[in-house]
Amino acid sequence: TDPRAAARPPHVPADLPRLLRHHVGGEDVDSLDGATFEVLDPVTGETYLHAAAGQAADVDRAVAAARHAFEDGPWPRMLPRERSRVLHRVADLVEQRDARLAELESFDSGLPITQALGQARRAAENFRFFADLVVAQRDDAYKVPGRQLNYVNRKPVGVAGLITPWNTPFMLESWKLGPALATGNTVVLKPAEFTPLSASLWAGIFAEAGVPTGVFNLVHGLGEEAGDALVRHPGVPLISFTGESRTGQVIFANAAPHLKGLSMELGGKSPAVVFADADLDAAIDATIFGVFSLNGERCTAGSRILVQREVYDEFVERYAAQARRVVVGPPHDPATEVGALVHPEHVAKVLRYIEIGRTEGRLVAGGGPPEGLAGSSYVAPTVFADVAPDARIFQEEIFGPVVAITPFDTDAEALALANGVRYGLAAYLWTTDLRRAHTFAQSVEAGMVWLNSNNVRDLRTPFGGVKASGLGHEGGYRSIDFYTHQQAVHVTL
Numbered sequence: 141t142d143p144r145a146a147a148r149p150p151h152v153p154a155d156l157p158r159l160l161r162h163h164v165g166g167e168d169v170d171s172l173d174g175a176t177f178e179v180l181d182p183v184t185g186e187t188y189l190h191a192a193a194g195q196a197a198d199v200d201r202a203v204a205a206a207r208h209a210f211e212d213g214p215w216p217r218m219l220p221r222e223r224s225r226v227l228h229r230v231a232d233l234v235e236q237r238d239a240r241l242a243e244l245e246s247f248d249s250g251l252p253i254t255q256a257l258g259q260a261r262r263a264a265e266n267f268r269f270f271a272d273l274v275v276a277q278r279d280d281a282y283k284v285p286g287r288q289l290n291y292v293n294r295k296p297v298g299v300a301g302l303i304t305p306w307n308t309p310f311m312l313e314s315w316k317l318g319p320a321l322a323t324g325n326t327v328v329l330k331p332a333e334f335t336p337l338s339a340s341l342w343a344g345i346f347a348e349a350g351v352p353t354g355v356f357n358l359v360h361g362l363g364e365e366a367g368d369a370l371v372r373h374p375g376v377p378l379i380s381f382t383g384e385s386r387t388g389q390v391i392f393a394n395a396a397p398h399l400k401g402l403s404m405e406l407g408g409k410s411p412a413v414v415f416a417d418a419d420l421d422a423a424i425d426a427t428i429f430g431v432f433s434l435n436g437e438r439c440t441a442g443s444r445i446l447v448q449r450e451v452y453d454e455f456v457e458r459y460a461a462q463a464r465r466v467v468v469g470p471p472h473d474p475a476t477e478v479g480a481l482v483h484p485e486h487v488a489k490v491l492r493y494i495e496i497g498r499t500e501g502r503l504v505a506g507g508g509p510p511e512g513l514a515g516s517s518y519v520a521p522t523v524f525a526d527v528a529p530d531a532r533i534f535q536e537e538i539f540g541p542v543v544a545i546t547p548f549d550t551d552a553e554a555l556a557l558a559n560g561v562r563y564g565l566a567a568y569l570w571t572t573d574l575r576r577a578h579t580f581a582q583s584v585e586a587g588m589v590w591l592n593s594n595n596v597r598d599l600r601t602p603f604g605g606v607k608a609s610g611l612g613h614e615g616g617y618r619s620i621d622f623y624t625h626q627q628a629v630h631v632t633l
């Protein structure tokens with residue numbers, strides 16, 4: 141941590157907009173009632189721009205534009221190859237603008253600039269991946285010899301409602317926009333209100349790439365207003381949501397009267413399990429990265445580390461020492477590894493958990509803002525050891541640079557600890573015993589398991605959680621399935 145660097149006046153990107161507007165039917169528009177909300181700079185906590193605050197009437201207008209583009213426009217009727225070409229151009233443009241995108245994202249969210257750049261590239265890759273996938277798409281056809289030919293018609297669903305969180309905003313938007321658009325839907329995106337800046341770039345990118353007018357629509361606003369109106373809108377047959385489990389429950393209930401298609405990517409409290417036979421150097425590096433990268437504001441963060449007793453003391457000591465070496469600093473500084481937390485409300489939440497942690501575990505690193513930065517939105521990587529499984533910091537998602545370490549003796553105990561929370565998003569296992577690794581992976585309640593590896597995604601594999609971490613899986617053809625209807629056609633021969 142370099143308090144002097146973090147205390148310097150914040151970097152402000154050139155040509156920042158003062159006001160973000162909705163994008164509806166190819167036009168940037170204000171809210172019909174003129175309402176706006178404030179967007180804060182994470183470093184200073186001060187308002188740096190206003191964004192239009194969408195209400196039900198604004199969502200209505202956006203859905204009408206999307207419906208018009210779906211019913212009368214070319215997009216759903218284009219050949220997959222034609223849509224694919226356009227979406228590859230989107231990816232090209234995102235790549236060409238990655239530096240600017242990263243600069244804006246880092247400024248708006250507090251993410252370290254190098255990591256924001258990585259996320260911009262992932263956004264481009266998401267478009268390329270789904271652009272390729274729809275071209276390679278094949279659907280079932282069956283023959284009952286001499287009697288029937290049966291095949292599948294795949295059709296876009298209509299207007300897809302996309303609701304996204306504030307962590308890695310642009311990348312997570314692309315994870316929904318890519319497959320929704322590749323399959324021929326039109327969309328209304330409601331980005332997170334803490335971080336609306338990078339979403340304002342989509343309209344220009346889509347227009348330049350040749351996405352027809354009205355296919356992409358964006359409504360800014362608060363979750364309880366714009367998000368809620370989108371969820372309840374009868375003209376939106378499906379909602380893809382990423383965010384907190386609690387919000388997912390509310391959306392589930394509000395979508396129920398309309399029987400909407402729902403995809404829910406929710407919270408996590410993922411375990412990293414380190415057995416005594418693990419490669420400790422690799423395990424320490426990966427578990428440091430696993431919870432402190434992206435400021436710890438990461439759904440798949442390995443925020444509980446379970447360590448076998450034989451190596452527990454050594455692990456805790458080395459882990460704490462390495463956590464203290466993580467560089468906390470200004471988001472735009474390329475040396476920064478943990479930047480500013482996204483919003484004063486979130487800073488307060490993370491600090492509250494750290495205070496709770498002091499009564500629940502042994503603090504071995506961090507414990508609040510770095511020295512000399514009291515009252516800032518910087519939080520030093522914070523490590524609690526000896527955390528009991530009923531502790532709140534073991535059970536609840538903190539979503540910041542805070543980790544709980546807990547010892548275990550046997551495989552059975554490790555499994556019970558790993559599964560003993562309401563979440564089930566990811567799990568990370570460190571062992572050199574192959575049989576143990578695969579047996580544990582089979583039993584752990586997690587949508588995704590990484591064995592002796594960092595959190596690197598393969599976009600063809602399922603992404604999603606079990607228990608309170610989500611409903612449904614996206615990734616590869618599963619995303620295509622979510623955004624399409626499959627109609628069976630039976631032909632008598």
Ligand code: NAD
Nearest residue numbers: 304305306331332363367368383384387405406407408439
């Ligand atoms: P959040 O649930 O507060 O908000 C997410 C989005 O939902 C925002 O756009 C918000 O405006 C909107 N929203 C809020 N209330 C709504 C309502 N009643 N109706 C409709 N929309 C509403 O989540 P967040 O704080 O922005 O994001 C952090 C959470 O997201 C964490 O729990 C994290 O684990 C989770 N997350 C999950 C994944 C995953 O893939 N599983 C990925 C990233 C983040």
